[in-house]
Amino acid sequence: MSKIKLSTISTTAPKKLEKDKIKAATQDILAELDELQNLLYAQHKHAVLMVIQGMDASGKDGVIKNVTGTLNPQGCTVSSFKAPTTEELDHDFLWRIHKQAPGKGMIQVFNRSHYEDILIQRVHKWIDDKTAYKRMEAINDFEKLLTVHNNTTILKFYLHVSREAQQQRLVERTEDPRKMWKYNEKDFEEAKLWDKYMDAYEDAFRYCNDVPWHIVPADNNWYKEYLVALTLRDTLASLKMKYPRLKK
Numbered sequence: 001m002s003k004i005k006l007s008t009i010s011t012t013a014p015k016k017l018e019k020d021k022i023k024a025a026t027q028d029i030l031a032e033l034d035e036l037q038n039l040l041y042a043q044h045k046h047a048v049l050m051v052i053q054g055m056d057a058s059g060k061d062g063v064i065k066n067v068t069g070t071l072n073p074q075g076c077t078v079s080s081f082k083a084p085t086t087e088e089l090d091h092d093f094l095w096r097i098h099k100q101a102p103g104k105g106m107i108q109v110f111n112r113s114h115y116e117d118i119l120i121q122r123v124h125k126w127i128d129d130k131t132a133y134k135r136m137e138a139i140n141d142f143e144k145l146l147t148v149h150n151n152t153t154i155l156k157f158y159l160h161v162s163r164e165a166q167q168q169r170l171v172e173r174t175e176d177p178r179k180m181w182k183y184n185e186k187d188f189e190e191a192k193l194w195d196k197y198m199d200a201y202e203d204a205f206r207y208c209n210d211v212p213w214h215i216v217p218a219d220n221n222w223y224k225e226y227l228v229a230l231t232l233r234d235t236l237a238s239l240k241m242k243y244p245r246l247k248k
Helices: 019-043 060-068 114-118 129-149 163-175 185-191 194-207 221-238
Strands: 047-054 076-080 107-111 152-160 213-217
Touching (some): 060 076, 060 107, 060 152, 060 221, 114 194, 129 152, 163 185, 213 221
Parallel strands (some): 047 107, 047 152, 076 107
């Protein structure tokens, strides 16, 4: 596909939208998701993997909490991927990821994901470009394996926050007692690498698009959560699921 330029894509909600109406619509969607998740779990035919990517302070945790937080925890789990352990480094980069792939009937959320292995590792030059492109091929094969062989629907979300909004949120973590637990001094250093991260993400969008990306404006939390919830609702509805019936 042609290269996506993130700098040309808005990070904010359309001005014509009314915040209260969108928040109300989100609550209606969440109510629908409750029934759709129940169907997914009962039918036990499909699996859903939600990949949540974005820069620091783009609101990944908030999306997960406010979109999937009301779902039945028996059928929805979250995995976070931080720096790999020594054991994980002894294996291929997808080893730790594959173990967390969803089984049938499940919604699995990745808070960061296998894409970190072609993002932060590339930005910091822990891997060279040749290795990065080989990993992109492996990611495409991995996602094809899940979709074709385990009936998994993959939803890949990039939370598109502006540089200005990110800085504001990072500063809030140093001032607001309720947010200080999120503070990491390395976040400000990573923010200085913004342009390199944008280049790495744009390459990921271009070369790992067999499963398409959803680029979600992330400066307005209410709009971001609405779009993610809407996409999940529409995806589950499209599966045309039915409750299993007793055999007579």
